[in-house]
Amino acid sequence: MELSINHYALWTGLFGGLALFLFGMDLMTGALKRAAGDYLKEILGRLTRNRFMGVGVGALITGIVNSSSVTTVILVGFISAGLLSMTQSISVIMGANIGSTVTAQILAFKVTEFSLPLIAVGVLIAALANRNVWRDYGHMLLGFGLVFYGMGLMSDSMAPLRSYPSFTEFVASLLNPYAAILVGTAFTAVIQSSAATTGIIIMLAGQGLMTLETAIAIALGANIGTCATAGLTVIGKPREAVRAAVVHVLFNVAGVLVWVSFIPQLADLARLITPTVDGLSTATRHAAEIPRQIANAHTIFNIANTLLFIGFTTQFARLVEWIVPDRPLSEMELLPPRFLDASLLSTPAIALGNVRLEIGRLGEYVHDMLQKAMPAAVSQSSRDLDVLEELDKPADDLHREILAYLGKISLTSLSAIEGRTLMRLAEVANDLEHVADRIATDIVTSARKRIVARVQLPPTALKPVMRLHGEVAAALRESVKAVVNNDDVLAAEVRAMKREVGLMTQQIESESVKRLSTAPKAGLTSYVREVELIEILDGIFKLARRIARSQLTVKISEGTPTKE
Amino acid sequence: MTNANQPETRGKGGVNGDSQGTLLVAVDFSKDSREAVLWASREAEHLGCGLMILHVVHDPASSPGFYRHVEVDWLRPMADLAREMMDVFLRETRAAHPSLTALATAEAKLVTGLPASRIVEVAKSINAPLIVIGSRGRTGLTHILLGSVAERVVQLAPMPVVVVKGHEEGNGTVH
Known part of the structure; x- marks a missing residue:
């Protein structure tokens, strides 16, 4: 096969697109946090008294800000301030995984078509706004637009890879689910965004470059990789906050272990529940259907994991308290009166x-x-x-x-x-x-x-x-x-x-x-x-x-x- | 099981009975805790030593939101709420038992951390001759899976531990 790949276009498109995607996420999340942050924090503080409410709150906040990392970082802040306990945070962390499926579902639409209108409207609102809150709304739309535009750029630049043997060999090697999970974990940990990983696999699969099974395995890996952000946030924080970050890792790793042997079955289930697109050739239909199948598989395993583990929050808490014991109470920390008899x-x-x-x-x-x-x-x-x-x-x-x-x-x-x-x-x-x-x-x-x-x-x-x-x-x-x-x-x-x-x-x-x-x-x-x-x-x-x-x-x- | 109203009953290490050290009673503001405090106060008076009432601020895994069971300003840290609960607990217990001088002069202490290990750590740091703790009886599967703070304290403590049960007033178990 003749190789006529334009490396410059490929790499600039890929990394430029990824940079726009991440910048857009950052812009959107920042604006959402400013516009709705106080409400979200109040909801978090008030509604985490029982585990089901906790799941709901975690899903809601993550669904709104489109980032489970933001939810866990807020949680860590709350726990460090003593406003929330690690045990209360477990169900919120579980909910955050469900909330993160919203992003994948949005990305599975043919969103690239909306990117430029969103950018234009976002910039217009932000420019005309005389109140901060409207400027934030403008930035949200602009952020969304940039995310979609970044995805489009990556998708276009990577299309020629179909005929590039090294790449197809690499993707073929990911048929081993463990390798795919590892790639998903590492990539997400490095770019600190599971949404970006999901976005990329949706786009690759849409180009016919990746099977549904491989995409699912990478998405599972992304669930583990996303824990890195919270892990970095808790450095130097109180033990309770460290425990919350460890719960996040344990829950997500346990969830992956549950599914790793059932990836083909999960893929079949996703195909079964995803509506088919009629009237297209096999290849085109495949490209049209697979993004939604990935998003649905992502939603299924995250919801199923929460349902599976919600009954074991107490055991999670015990386990994590055993893994992360207290720092010793030094003589300095405890200064009991000695002479006040x-x-x-x-x-x-x-x-x-x-x-x-x-x-x-x-x-x-x-x-x-x-x-x-x-x-x-x-x-x-x-x-x-x-x-x-x-x-x-x-x-x-x-x-x-x-x-x-x-x-x-x-x-x-x-x-x-x-x-x-x-x-x-x-x-x-x-x-x-x-x-x-x-x-x-x-x-x-x-x-x-x-x-x-x-x-x-x-x-x-x-x-x-x-x-x-x-x-x-x-x-x-x-x-x-x-x-x-x-x-x-x-x-x-x-x-x-x-x-x-x-x-x-x-x-x-x-x-x-x-x-x-x-x-x-x-x-x-x-x-x-x-x-x-x-x-x-x-x-x-x-x-x-x-x-x-x-x-x-x-x-x-x-x-x-x-x-x- | 031994009747804990007989202070001469001793576990491992023994109780000196002199004024060395401070007797430690760990509380979670429950009915059992109240009984434990009363028993410990009488014992402290008998031994002629001081009394420290300790609460370890820790949201229990089995019932998250322990410190937020009443409508309170959610922006207040748990440790603050715990201190308030301790104040109310002490005020009520002292008012109900004004004759107990050890209780009237007891020091109240709050630390954060995991209850069982913190209780033992504090007991060691104040040379407590004895740890007294209330027992919330769990039964069946929950007991098998979780055990209780009292049981963990018994396992970890180098000094004798008295576990007081609320519904059998005055009774305790010396381990």
Whole structure:
């Protein structure tokens, strides 16, 4: 056979068409998310209380946005925020597979004919719209049009492949269902769109380049490959979110395992239920019927899998909890009060002494957080910042426990000086909690902005900032020590650090300005972040001085605190 | 099965009976949990040790939406709802049993994770001499397939575990 294939036309048509398809999907999905996202999220939050509703919600959302990946990414976000549980998400994930069949059904129409009108109308609406929502509707139509147009381009460019032996041999090798599944999985994982894979096989089969059986096997593979998106999304997320992604993989792999031996039967069933097109030659009829047969087979196996597995959501949950166990509760995550002994409430003086010891533990913890904050803030690592952010919760918990205990002490009969001590200790606990908050929110937010803007602290700035950080940490440590030991001299020393730290801050700020004037463009973002960091550290120093002042304000005779 | 009202009954490891450690009772706000808390409070007073009431925030696989059983703002995280349920549970139990001092001064704790392993982890971290837990009796096939959190805790815990059944007030099983 004479080979007269135009490689340039083939590859540009194929990849250009695929690029338009993916860009169109992206445009359409983005517009749909903006236009209907809030409603979809509300539906998801409200209606996932029983598994059948979950399936319905998953199918609806996926059907509307045309992407099961979007549904799973939304789910992961919800689970990470604690709004939805992994067990609730299982049925939604199952529903998402059903929803994804809508796209295949739409693509099986001879959609390429509508592509240019859709693009024209979409652009017109988006251009004329004076409200965002209409612009989004315009983009949806434009996105749809581009998807169809991309499919048309791929289809036209690949038509000559029919007479290209290497390609027909490759497709023939896919008669082995395992090979076809593998190709479907890998291709979908790489382009991150099962709709694109389905679109391509519909188009190839329509050109007579692929049998229905091979197309079904590739579509099954696409179901596995589509899990890759959720898999990438959950990196660094809480365990529950990771479990949801694993459920997605398990369900889709199990579904494929169920069908892999029955592909010919599934193909026969699809042929049986798909209306035939009369009055055409065999080859033309085949080309006209096969896209719908693929879409129908895709719909059948996805609905059948959900029906098959919906009764086993509990077992899925158990299995996935076994596969993905919890991270260990470290001593840091669990900071139970050690000195807040209820039996001491009858002797308030001793109870207050023990509160000082407990504040010492909180102070030590917050000081530790501050020590870890600077390396995490300059490491440019999101993971380090996640860890730092999580450290705030135990501090919050212990702070709450201390306040609750102080509340109980306040109900007992206190002397005037004990009453004042109680107020001051509550202030100290609050200030320590504020320090933890400033670390977990302000320092983390500033560092995240630096990561996004890709600016690092210049080495010349790093050293003085680290020195300032060291001074602030020392002030915090000493002020807490002053409260724990009821040591006024030490508290006064912390108060006296004001001048020294003030000078240091001024010096660093003036150096930053100098750097800005020498490299005004490149240095502006870096300068803003640097000043922000210095202000946060200064804020923490002020809180440390307030703690020392609280100590100085009280003249106490509470008795010796009991040691553990 | 042993009557758990007799605190001298000991499982593996034994209970010291001194003021070391804090007794841990794990709750899911059920009727069985309430009985477990009452039993644990009496036991803590008897042993002269503190009491920690723990709830592990985890949506059970068998009944998803555990924390959303009432009409609530769906944008509130589950941990918040769990804390509210814990507050109500404690308030009601304390009001019904004002004489139990260990209950009045017990520390309430919430952690997220898988219930059985988290309960044992927390128990180890606070040197609990004993874990007390309510049992929701499952029967038949569900029991064979799923077991219960209490059974898992018994398997995992290095310290004695008391399983309290709500409908036989005051009775418990020491494993």
